[in-house]
Amino acid sequence: MTELLNRDGVRVALSGDGDTVATVTLDNPAKRNAQTGATWSALAEAGRLLPGSVRVAVLRAEGKSFSAGLDLRVITPEGVPGMPSFHELAQLPEAELDTAIAGYQEAFTWWRRNDLVSVAAVQGHAIGAGFQLALACDLRVVADDVQFAMREPSLGLVPDLAGTSPLVELLGYARALEVCATGRFVRAEEAERTGLANLVVPREELDAATADLAAALLAAPRDAVVETKALLRGAAGRSYDEQRAAERAAQGRRLRDLAGVGE
Known part of the structure; x- marks a missing residue:
């Protein structure tokens, strides 16, 4: 296993034949993996550091909780060292505030890029952030x-x-609104029933089950998985005929690649 990053409560390591699996670990269990700007900076850096060999990115956490969410010191006047407090953020001009939030979002956006499949292994509390x-x-x-x-x-x-877009995709508008507006807990049975969870396992089997899924995801040829992921991700934004056209184009690329045509 090769370590790529270890800072601010985030560890990143490569494993698998040819470094095909990246494991990103939230490693601040004493604070239930509460997140700050430093956490988000490290997670964004993790995405930038991954080599092209990575096919599966696993996100996991040490301790009893996946992440208790935002470090609530951020909402106090004192804030968190190295990160603007909410009061300071509120004083920024609109364009600068937009840029600041966009920077935080970078930690959350690279996981769905088409060249890899990302898997979160979640235990205990996963609140807010x-x-x-x-x-x-x-x-x-x-x-x-x-x-x-x-x-x-x-x-x-x-x-x-x-988080709002995938939440609506998974739960639908009405349930997503209810979950957000009430702040209630969604537990394992409901998560599996509604599609929020792909698989529910006993706590002691979480790492093994995640490793099994990662291995299964590596079984198919990489380019076929990449093309399929792109098709599925774009399906909601295309009409039926547009999606059929996208399928034809993708299949044409796969057939030419498998036949060695155009090399």
Whole structure:
């Protein structure tokens, strides 16, 4: 295993034949993996550091909780060292505030790029920013003690870390609104029933089940998985005929590649 990064409560290591698997670990269990600007900077750097050999990115966390969400010191006047407090952010001109939030979002956006498949292994609490980080991944394997909650509206805020789109895709508008507006917990049975979780396993089997899924994802040829992921991700934004055309184009590329045509 090759370590790529270890800072600010985030570790990144490569494994697998040819460094095909990247494991990103939230490693601040004493604070239930609460997130700050430094956490987001490290997660964004992780995405930039991954070599092209990586096909599967696994996101996991040490300790009892996946992530308790935002470090609530951020909402105090003192804030967190190295990160503007909410009061300081509120004083920024609109364009600068937009840029600041966009920078935070970078930690949550690279997980869905088409050249890899990302899997979140989630146990215990995944609240607010923790919930959104789990939602950033393509797939979620969860422990039977999982508790998802979107608490930003309860703090007078909105979920702004790229979590609203996947939440609506998975749950539908009405349930997504209800979950966010009430801030209630979504537990394992509901997560699996609604499609929020791909698989629910006992807590002690979480790492093994995630490793099994990663191995299964590596079984198919990489380019076929990349093309399929791109087709599925774009399907909601295309008409039926546009999607059929996209399928034809993708299949044409695969057939030519397999036949060695055009090399």
